[in-house]
Amino acid sequence: MTSGHVMMAMSLDGFVARKDHQLDWLMKQKTEGEDHGYDDFIASIDVIVMGSNSFRTVLSFGEWPYNKPVIVLSQQLKDADVPAHLANKVEILNQSPSALMKTLNARDIKRAYIDGGAIVRSFLAEGHIATMHITIVPILIGDGVPLFDTLPQDIDLQLEKSEAFGSGLVDLHYRVLS
Template identity: 50%
Template sequence: MTTGHVFIAMSLDGYIARKDDSLDWLTPYHAPDEDHGFDAFMASVDGLVMGSGTFRTVLGFGGDWPYAKPVTVLSRSLTQDDIPDALRTRVTLSREAPAALMDRLASEGWQRVYVDGGQVIRSFLREGLIADMEITLVPVLIGRGRKLFGEMDLAADIRLDQLRVRRFASGLVLTRYAVSSPPSSKDA
């Protein structure tokens, strides 16, 4: 079975980006001597699924495309023309629902998928497709922006089991959670 995995940073007040998708608030916490585990995480996945907002943000970084692994962008608005020519062999677009996409990726041999972007993460969580999440809490309040979690219209609570907490000298705190099964009606 193909599983979804999250690795993301969030401000203390729950935002993953500013309203304009800027990540400038993360820069003061960049500590090149701290290994937050991203490279090991990337080595553990077969590819990425992200939303169009995340895709546009990564394109806006300039420079080389940061991902060597295949990327699927979930979008109803982007077209093939929105993908730069240099990325067309590495980035594909999909309009599939999360479960259908995961089934297709499984048929292509993917086992572990890096799921990125607030709306995409929430949609995968709603469908029970996320196995675990590594969330780095950044000690800053940015006041407004794009929430990692917000209203999700859940059929049942999603329970998380804390697996590990790691504190860094920069002030970042990484917490790894396993996503438990939603409670059964007997638990209610």
Template identity: 45%
Template sequence: MKVSVYIATSLDGFIARKDGALDWLPGIESPESPEGEDYGYHEFMDSIDVLIMGRNTFETVLSFEGDWPYGAKRMFILSSQPITIPNELTDSVESSSSSPGELIEQLAKRGFQHVYVDGGKTIQSFLRAGLIDELIITRIPILIGSGIPLFGEADADIQLKHLETHTFSNGLVQSRYQII
């Protein structure tokens, strides 16, 4: 099983403001985006068969206007507290209080092949558990000064191998790393 992260950060390494706001993050279809450019997002989403997301991230996505952005893709929400899943999502979304290792083991037994992990605390816990294989990080050319960092404290160094970097005409820089 492959476990990947696909996420955007400010140039100073934050995934959201302290209050969780994403107002600094340009939308895929913003005027600054090259026409038709999705930064590899749809190709990445087509490659995964299950998502693992933290409760805070799930609740943030639920607050977005418009249709559910993940379609019928299977999703597990990690939370140590009970979580309310809207009725229209119960066929594809379920909650889990398992540890990262337990959840990956359960998903492997169910035949899932490629996992997308999203949410700051969730990504950090999977990194600490040594379960992330690949990081795809898109840096947005903005400094927001403070917020929720992508990476927290680590118990040990995490070695990365740079695989590729793409630059976009609007200043976004996307790098892909393998955890070694």
């Protein structure tokens, strides 16, 4: 079975991006010499799943940062919205989290990186997240895209590891129990 995994940075007040999806507050963090496990995490996954807002944000970076296949879940975007140089790297699908997990399982994909506030919330709500690695960034941005919001039920978590860094960032590793 395909399992969903999250690795995201979040401001101390719970936001993963500003309302306009900008990450300027995150990009200014000085973390030289700190290993937050991103390379190992990416090496462990088979596909990246994100929403259209995250996709647009990543496109604004200029250089495409992923060497893994990317699936963008969107009701509005079509394959024609994918830049030509990413045509073999990005797939647009209009599926629910449950339907996508069935699709990925049929493709023999084992681990999916679920990225983006709304997408993470939808996968959590449908029970498709196995682990979460959340990095708390020591900044309050006051408003933005929340990582967590209203859920249809409680979701129990087990803390597997926590680590504080000199930069002030704190990594929290959770296993989702329910």
